[in-house]
Each structure stands twice: as C-alpha cells, then as structure tokens.
Amino acid sequence: MLRGSGCLPRASLAPAAVLAAALLASLSRCSLLEPQDLVVSPLSQYFGTKTRYEDANPGLLPDPEAPRRDPELLENCTPVQLVALIRHGTRYPTSKQIRKLRQLHGLLQARGPGEHRADAAGGRDLGAALADRPLWYADWMDGQLVEKGRQDMRQLALRLSSLFPGLFSRENCSRLQLVTSSKHRCVESGDAFLKGLWQHYHPGSPAPDVADMECGPPRINDKLMRFFDHCEKFTTEVESNNTALYHVEAFKTGPEMQKVLKKVAAILQVPVNNLNADLIQVAFFTCSFDLAIKGVKSPWCDVFDTDDAKVLEYLNDLKQYWKRGYGYAINSRSSCTLFQDIFQHLDKAVEQKKRSQPVSSPVILQFGHAETLLPLLSLMGYFKDKEPLTAYNYKEQMHRKFRSGHIVPYASNLLFVLYHCKNAKTSEDEFRVQMLLNEKVLPLAYSQETVSLYDDLKNHYKDILQSCHASEECKLPKMNNTSDEL
Numbered sequence: 001m002l003r004g005s006g007c008l009p010r011a012s013l014a015p016a017a018v019l020a021a022a023l024l025a026s027l028s029r030c031s032l033l034e035p036q037d038l039v040v041s042p043l044s045q046y047f048g049t050k051t052r053y054e055d056a057n058p059g060l061l062p063d064p065e066a067p068r069r070d071p072e073l074l075e076n077c078t079p080v081q082l083v084a085l086i087r088h089g090t091r092y093p094t095s096k097q098i099r100k101l102r103q104l105h106g107l108l109q110a111r112g113p114g115e116h117r118a119d120a121a122g123g124r125d126l127g128a129a130l131a132d133r134p135l136w137y138a139d140w141m142d143g144q145l146v147e148k149g150r151q152d153m154r155q156l157a158l159r160l161s162s163l164f165p166g167l168f169s170r171e172n173c174s175r176l177q178l179v180t181s182s183k184h185r186c187v188e189s190g191d192a193f194l195k196g197l198w199q200h201y202h203p204g205s206p207a208p209d210v211a212d213m214e215c216g217p218p219r220i221n222d223k224l225m226r227f228f229d230h231c232e233k234f235t236t237e238v239e240s241n242n243t244a245l246y247h248v249e250a251f252k253t254g255p256e257m258q259k260v261l262k263k264v265a266a267i268l269q270v271p272v273n274n275l276n277a278d279l280i281q282v283a284f285f286t287c288s289f290d291l292a293i294k295g296v297k298s299p300w301c302d303v304f305d306t307d308d309a310k311v312l313e314y315l316n317d318l319k320q321y322w323k324r325g326y327g328y329a330i331n332s333r334s335s336c337t338l339f340q341d342i343f344q345h346l347d348k349a350v351e352q353k354k355r356s357q358p359v360s361s362p363v364i365l366q367f368g369h370a371e372t373l374l375p376l377l378s379l380m381g382y383f384k385d386k387e388p389l390t391a392y393n394y395k396e397q398m399h400r401k402f403r404s405g406h407i408v409p410y411a412s413n414l415l416f417v418l419y420h421c422k423n424a425k426t427s428e429d430e431f432r433v434q435m436l437l438n439e440k441v442l443p444l445a446y447s448q449e450t451v452s453l454y455d456d457l458k459n460h461y462k463d464i465l466q467s468c469h470a471s472e473e474c475k476l477p478k479m480n481n482t483s484d485e486l
C-alpha cells in the first residue's frame, strides 16, 4: 500500500507549483538512501513507543489538504500560528537495551550442543540461527537518531510546509522559533526538520549547515522539553521509587507473561529459568529496531506471534501509564509549564492580530520525547480509560484507549493551529484552534468537536492555566519533622 511512498509527491490536490516543487524535492530525496518498500510485520502495531510513524499512520496524508477541509475553517479563516510539539524520529536502541540484547545473545550461544536440534515440527532451529547471527548494535549508538529518523523529520517538514504554506513561507522562516531538548536525538531531529524545510524552499539544492540557514537557530531548553527531570516530586516519588511501578513488575511475573516465557523458551530451546520478561522484551524490541532502522524483518520477529506481541505491548503501555500517564497525578502535572508556554504563544499571536500587527512567531517547533508528549496529553484529558491499567486487568484492557504505539510513535507530533476568522454573520474577528495529533484532527477531549473557539478552549483549561505552577506542583511534601525535634 505504501510502496514507494517516500519518493512520490503527496500533494495530490495542491496547486501545480507546489506539486512541481514537491516532485523536484522528492526526486532529490530519492537519491538519498531511502527504502522503496515498507517492510511490514504482523507485530508492527504492538511496538508501543518503538512504533514507526507510518505504522501508526497507515493512510499517511494521501491528501495533505484534508485536515483543513473543515468547512468552518475553510470559509472565513486563515491560519496565523502553528505550535508543534514533536517527538524525535527513529532512533538506535539505548546502551542499556544493547547490553540486555548481548546478554540474551550470549545465552543462546551458550546453549549445550545436545540442545541444538530441529524443533518438534521439524522446522529449523531458530535459537541456533539467532546465536550465529552477529549483533550489529554497538555501544556508541546509545539512543541516537538514525538516518531513517532524519528522513522522518524531513518528510514531516515537507508535509507540514505544504499543509501550511503561508506559515512556512520563506518570508516567515526567519521568524520561526525552534526549541529542543538537549538530547542528541532531539537536536538532530530539529536539524533534519530544518533541512526538510530547505528542500521545500530550494528543491534540488543541497541543504547548508543548519547554522547557516535563515530559519532557527535551535535553542536548547530542558526545563521545557524535559520538565520531568526538573520536577523533584516526580523524580523522588515516581522515577526513582521502586514501588511506584508496582503493576509493571507484577505483570512481568504474572500468568500472561509466564505463558509467553514458556513459549519463547521452547522456541529458543533454552531453560525457562534463564529467561525473564526483560530479556523477552529486548528480543521483541530488536525485531522492532531491525524493522524501523534497517527496514528488514529479522529472525528476532519469528520468536513471537501476535498473542505474545499483545502481552508485550501491554507491558510497555503499563510502564508509560504509571510513569508518564494517568498512573500518578504528578506525571501530568509536571508538564504544566509546557502547557502554559504553548498558550502564551497563542495568546501573544491573538493579541498581535487584534492590534493588526504581524505575528512575531508564526511557527514554533518544540522537539522532545515520548515522555514530553504523553504527560501533556494526559494533562489535557486524552486517552483516559475508565479503569486504570493494572497487572491484573490485561483482558479487560484489550480495547483500551491508552495505546502508546498509536499515540507516541517515533516522530509523533501534536499541533496547535491558531486560526483568525471573520464571523460570517457579525463579521467580527474570532480566533479558533484546531489540534492535530500525528497529522490527524484530534477532537477536543471534552466536547469531541474538531475546532474550538480559542476562548472556549482557554476557558475549559482555565484551572491548569491559572493554578498549575510547576514550582508548587513539583515541591516535595514537607517531611514531618518530629524526629528532628527530639
């Protein structure tokens, strides 16, 4: 379905000039190393935060104009500002994951010779095949952005700039603001995005160094993009608290995981006692990394069927839920500075438009992590299930809303688009906001409407806007000091 999608212009309904530019741009993109075919696996939809963007977004903008078709926005509105919160693109595994993979690989290589045999069904010995297969991951990779990740960002830039040609016009480029987490993969993602914009402006010509571009330059701000590191209540009560992730640990030893462990032990012909949920999970992730980074379906994928994959997806979601989502209030409250920052940008644009001044920052790009997006979406009330995700309700949560692979795949993005409108009846100025998640309209969490008056949106979130202050929220409760007084 997505055959060759990386090299075909997607702007099927765009004006001819845009089409021509997109064609040129995609021709030049084709000369880069880009997979022509998207290799798919039935496991692809269960990779959680390691999901490829195109797996979470199968009908990836065959028509990039679609989100603007909202009749309400088409007739009397023009976009005046875009605030985009973007997760970095596809990345290498972290050194911790690579270490665990080596451990598992070593385990397979150490199997006794007597254990090497064809499996009962007469198939090949998968364990031996995996043991003989060299690991191509190295320590230096440690979570860095891969070439596919740069491509994710360039293509996102090309799609967003054809979706909002005015906001991303060359003239507005010097007013573009780019803020990023200090992590290498985020900084690199910002650079790749700017290079994608360059392709949009100068189809066919090689992009210069980001420092020499008129857009940007990137500014690092970890307080904003990695707020979780700066929130003492979160780091103490959740991040470095062994009991906070109780349900994750309990699920690792629960019946669903035991079943997977036994199956995998039999397939790999290793004693089940040598395996644990962490090692199984890293094998599963290796399938996802090989697919996302190299575009190959590796034999690590053959270890699992979709039932196993669903259990491993739940394990990943449980962790996100308790560490980044609704599990603890502080997870989302720690993001309120970012939430307020977004609304300050929107406020400023509204004020400037009201005074008929040019908007000083038509485009604001913020590069962060899944850990940046999930708390913010939770703060806003998205993907909230009636019951919490626990170690004991795997079955009941089969159809849960909180599926991180659908929400925060690589390159996931949450867009706030501010529109300036003329009311058709009164011809008064109005401001409206539409949100897009991964380039699809995200209806308001509280009304299901696809567009909101800016004032209504602010009114709905007034408690957070007025009374959520990270300095207060992130303070640790006062110890009761009775022992000090002795």
Ligand SMILES: *[C@@H]1O[C@H](CO)[C@@H](O)[C@H](O)[C@H]1NC(C)=O
Pocket: 079, 080, 081, 165, 166, 167, 169, 171, 172, 358, 359, 361, 362
């Ligand atoms: C720059 O962005 C503003 C929106 O803030 C828009 O009104 C204006 O038309 C854009 N400039 C160009 C040249 O498109």
Ligand SMILES: *[C@@H]1O[C@H](CO)[C@@H](O)[C@H](O)[C@H]1NC(C)=O
Pocket: 236, 237, 238, 241, 242, 243, 244
């Ligand atoms: C760790 O988490 C548990 C469960 O939420 C909580 O009861 C406990 O107070 C936390 N410990 C610390 C040191 O915050």
